[in-house]
Amino acid sequence: MLPASVSIAAELIPRLALLHAMTEHGHLSAAAESIGVPQPTATRWLDALNRSVGVALTERVGRRVELTPAGHALAETAGAVHRELAMGVARAIEAADPGRGQIVFGFLRTQGSTRAPELLRGYRAVRPRVRFSLVQAGHEELVEQLHAGSIDIALTALRPTDTEVEAIELFREPFVLVAPVEHRLARRPMVHLRDVRDETFVGLSAGIALRRPVDEMFRAARIRPRYGFETEEVETVRGLVAAGVGVAVLPSRQGGPSAGSIEIPIAPTRYRTIGLIVSSRRRPTPAADSFRLWAASLPRAVGSG
Numbered sequence: 577m578l579p580a581s582v583s584i585a586a587e588l589i590p591r592l593a594l595l596h597a598m599t600e601h602g603h604l605s606a607a608a609e610s611i612g613v614p615q616p617t618a619t620r621w622l623d624a625l626n627r628s629v630g631v632a633l634t635e636r637v638g639r640r641v642e643l644t645p646a647g648h649a650l651a652e653t654a655g656a657v658h659r660e661l662a663m664g665v666a667r668a669i670e671a672a673d674p675g676r677g678q679i680v681f682g683f684l685r686t687q688g689s690t691r692a693p694e695l696l697r698g699y700r701a702v703r704p705r706v707r708f709s710l711v712q713a714g715h716e717e718l719v720e721q722l723h724a725g726s727i728d729i730a731l732t733a734l735r736p737t738d739t740e741v742e743a744i745e746l747f748r749e750p751f752v753l754v755a756p757v758e759h760r761l762a763r764r765p766m767v768h769l770r771d772v773r774d775e776t777f778v779g780l781s782a783g784i785a786l787r788r789p790v791d792e793m794f795r796a797a798r799i800r801p802r803y804g805f806e807t808e809e810v811e812t813v814r815g816l817v818a819a820g821v822g823v824a825v826l827p828s829r830q831g832g833p834s835a836g837s838i839e840i841p842i843a844p845t846r847y848r849t850i851g852l853i854v855s856s857r858r859r860p861t862p863a864a865d866s867f868r869l870w871a872a873s874l875p876r877a878v879g880s881g
Contacts, residue, residue, distance in 0.1 A: 590611075591621045591622070592625075592657065594613065595625065595633065595643070595647065596654040597611050598651060599643065602642065603640040603641060604634070604640065604641035604642075605641075619641070631644075632646065632647075633646055633647035633650060634647055676706065676863075677862060677864075678706070678708070679707070679708050679728050679861070679863050680729075681730070682711040682718045682722070682731070682732075683711075683718075683732065684712070684714070684850075685712050685809070686786070686810050690830045690831060691747075691830065695746075696708060702870065703867075711727050714784070714785055715732050715735075718853075719732075719741065719853070722741065722853065722855040723857055723858075728860060729854050729860065730852065731852055733785065734849045734850070738853070741856060742853065743853045744868060745850075745851040748847040749830075749849075750841060750842075750845055750846070751789070751793065751847070752825070752839040752841055753767050753772060753823060753824075753825060753842055754833065755817060755824075755838055755839075756819075756820045756837060758820075759823065761840060762838050765840075765841070766841045766842070766843045767840050769797040769825075770799065772823055775802075775822065775823050776802055776804040776822040777801045777822050778804065778807075778816045778822040779803050779813065779824060779825075780806065780807065782806070786827075786848075789846070794825075804821060804822050810826060814829070817836075819836070827848045
């Protein structure tokens with residue numbers, strides 16, 4: 577048995593729609609015709625609505641039934657509800673159509689200058705009616721928001737430690753030594769970390785996700801780096817290196833080194849793998865799933881570092 581509130585709402589909604597139609601058409605007969613209801617039925621609806629509200633919402637003016645001031649007041653509210661419901665229906669239709677829906681797309685801040693825009697540009701070329709809302713955040717926050725349903729899909733580093741996510745690899749970024757252009761190793765085709773073990777390093781703060789694979793590289797090389805500067809932003813690290821205050825280990829920068837710096841490959845080569853992830857706890861929307869399948873079809877060489 578339906579709760580009383582549900583039954584009342586089921587009765588009120590069509591009657592309020594009739595009331596709203598009267599504000600557009602001025603009288604009962606035209607309003608009833610506009611919503612496809614016979615006039616006798618419309619009359620019964622209004623009588624019942626008058627009794628439910630307890631005040632006169634309509635009055636007879638000559639041969640026509642029109643709204644009273646109280647009726648206009650309720651019809652105005654009914655109109656707002658009608659518009660909200662229409663928007664909800666439109667959003668539902670969009671959500672079911674991968675070519676017209678909305679995607680909340682999260683991505684790492686390090687991917688915001690080129691990688692994410694390139695993906696979005698490529699997808700909009702094939703699905704121009706899809707709308708995107710963009711969220712930049714760190715890796716852990718992106719995973720949390722995926723599970724919470726705040727975002728639909730994320731461009732981030734792929735990690736075997738992430739649970740309950742489905743991933744698609746897109747490209748790999750090799751780790752490099754970022755150094756000032758005048759650095760003593762600038763002409764080397766490749767370096768080992770032991771070659772710079774006595775250097776001052778610029779790095780990301782402990783706790784930043786990208787710091788972890790860098791720390792692992794130093795541990796594997798049995799080197800304890802001496803950090804002179806630590807910050808939370810990759811571009812700040814690059815700027816400090818270009819200013820000549822130290823060197824850094826970072827993934828290669830798409831488009832080449834920033835001004836005033838160079839990038840030297842590190843041996844043995846290690847990579848950061850970047851891809852798209854969705855939460856396996858919840859079913860992706862048709863629009864997000866279409867975006868994911870499109871990205872999976874891209875050649876892996878596209879966007880490689």
